[in-house]
Amino acid sequence: MEFLRAVFIDPFADMIAAPDFLLQVLWEGLVSGVLYALIALGFVLIFRSSRIFNFAQGIMVVFAALTLVGLHQMGLPAWFAFAGTLLVMFLLAVVIERVVLRPLVGQPDIMLFMATIGITLFLVGGGEIIFGGENKQMISDELGIPDASLEFNPFDGFLLIEARDITVVVGAALMVAALLVFLNRSKMGRAIRALGDDPQAALSVGISLTTIWVLVWFMAGIIALMTGIAWGSRAGVSFALEIIALKALPVLMLGGLESISGAIVGGIAIGVLEKLFEIYWGQPLMGGGTEGWFAYVLALTVLLFRPQGLFGEKIIERV
C-alpha cells in the first residue's frame, strides 16, 4: 500500500502542491525536448531523402560547434566564424557524399548505417586531434544570444526562465517552419521528397542523386550547427554531447522515422516526460539518474504497440 501510494498518489500531490515548480520542470523539459527534436530533425531529413539512418548526426553537432568555437579562437569575428563553419559543413557534406556514400549506393540499409558509424568514429578522432577534448565555452555573447534571466510569479510562486532558452525555442520553431516551407514549396524540396519516396523513379525524371545528397547532408550540417550553438550555450561544447545526442534515437522511434512533425512532437514529449519522471518518480523512488534510460524504455513501450512509431508510415512488408 505504502509503495502504491508513493507511485500513484504522492507525485501528483506534489505537483498540485507546488504548481510553480511543476511549471519550471515542464519548461526545462520543453527546452531539452526542443534540443532533442533538433538533432532528430537532422536524422529525419537524411532518412527521408536517402533511407540512410545517419548515426553521425550527433557527432556532426559536436563537430560544428567545435569548429565554430575553434575558428573564433583563431581570431575570426563571431559571424565570420559562423560563415566559416557553414563552409566547413558544406565541404564535409561533399566529402562524405563523394568518399563514403557514392560507392555504397544501392547497398542494404544496414551497410549505410554502419558506414555512418565509421564516419562518427572518424569525426570523433579527428575532432579530438584538431580541437582537443576539453569542454569549451560557446561564443553565445558574440553571436548576440541574450544572457538574462526572466522571473515570473505564477500561482504566487516563482518561475525562472533564461532568455537564451527562449531564444533557442523561438529559433528552433523558426528553423522548423523554414524547413517545412522549403521541403513542401521549393523545387529542391520536392526533389528531396521524391527521392525518398522512390529513388528509381526520381532518378528517371532527372533528379540528381549526388546533388540532393550533398544538399541534404549540408542541411543536416546547418541543423547540427544550430543545435550545437543552442546546446553549447547551455552546457558548453564537449564530446559528452555525443552521448546525449543518442537520445535522438528514441525520439525518432517515438515519432516515426519519416515524419518531421513526429520528430518535433517526439522530442518535446520525451524531453518533458523524462524530466517529470526524474523529478517526481526517479529521484524519490529510484535514487535518481533515470534520465539516462527513460527515453529508451518509453520508446520501446510505444513501439510494442505501434511498431512504426506514433507518426511513422505504416510498415507494409511484401515477400
Add this chain to the structure above:
Amino acid sequence: MLYRTSGQFKTTYRSDQALFPIRQDAILLGLILIFAWAILPFTASEFAFQTLLIPVLIYALAATGLNILTGYAGQLSLGTGAFMGVGAYACYKMITIFPEMNLLVAVLASGLFSAAVGVMFGLPSLRIKGFYLAIATLAAQFFLIWLFEKWAWLYNYNASGAIQVPNVEIFGVHFAGPLATSQAQYYFVLVVVTLLTLVAINLTRGNLGRSWKAVRDMDIAAELIGINLLKAKLTAFAVSSYIVGVAGALFVFSWRGAAEPNLFDIELSFRVLFIAIIGGLGSILGNWLGAILIVALPVVLNTVPEVFGLDIKSATVEHINVMIVGALIVFFLIVEPHGLARLWALIREKLIHWPFPY
C-alpha cells in the same frame, strides 16, 4: 601447392558436411591450436599476455556472441556491453556468495543470467524490426548500466561502487584475482573460449543455425516455410547473450581484475560491434581476425612511432586509433562488405588453384 585439394574425394554426404571438408584446413587449425596451447603460453611476455593475447581471446568470444545475433540471425544489437556486464556481475555475485564454487562452473553459469536478460530484451524483436529493434537493445544498454550503479547489492555495498575480483583457486592454482599469474589466466580463458567457439561453430552449422540464417534473410519467408520465428529469434538472443555474458565474466575475472559500471558502457558495445563488422558478419573466423586487428592496432600505433624515433603523445595516438578504426569500417564496407573473413576465403580460393589461374 600447399592447398591442393585434388585426391580428397568425398564418398558420403557426412564427410562432405564435415567440420573440415579440406584436409589442409584441419592441419592449419591444428597448427594454430598447438601454437596457442603449447608455444605461446611459454614464450609470451607479461605485456603480450595482458595487452594482446587475453584481450584478443575475450573480444573474439564477445564478438562471436554478437555475430550469432547480428550476423546469423539478423537482429542488430547495440547492447553487447551491458550483457557482458550482466555476465560479469552474475559471476561476481556467485563467487562471493559461494567462495567454494569452481571458477569454471561459475563463469559458465554466469552466462545463463545474461541469457535470461537477453531473452527478456529480445522479446520485442518479435514485433519490432531493423533499426527500431536497435532501440530495444539501447534501452537494455542504458537501463542495465544504471542498474549496476544503483543496485548496491550487486557490488556487495562497496563504498567505491566497483567490483573487485577475489582470489579464486582451482586445485591449488590461482586462476583469478591478484594472485593469479598471466599464464594461468590465459589458459583459463583459452579453455572457455575454445569450448564455446566449437559450440558456436556447430550451432551455426546445424539446424538451429540454418533457421537463424533464414530469419536473417527474410523473416516472413522463413515463417512461410515453417520456421518458428518465436523460437528462432529467442534462441538467437539466448545463445548470443549467453556467449556474450561468459565473455563479460572472463573480461572482468581473467583480464581487468576490477570493474565499475561504466566499463560496460556503450563504447564497449560499439567496440565489439566493430570487431564483428570488420571481421565479417555471419562468420566465426571473422570475429578472430577482427579481434586481432582491433586489439593489436593501438599497440602497433603505440610502438611504431617509437621505432622511427617520433614523439607522439599517447592521447594523440588514441585519437588516431579511433580515426583509423572509423576509416577501416568505411573502407571495408566499400571494398569488402563481408569483412576480413571474406578476404581469407578469397586468398584460400586462390591458394587452392595456385599456380593455375583457374
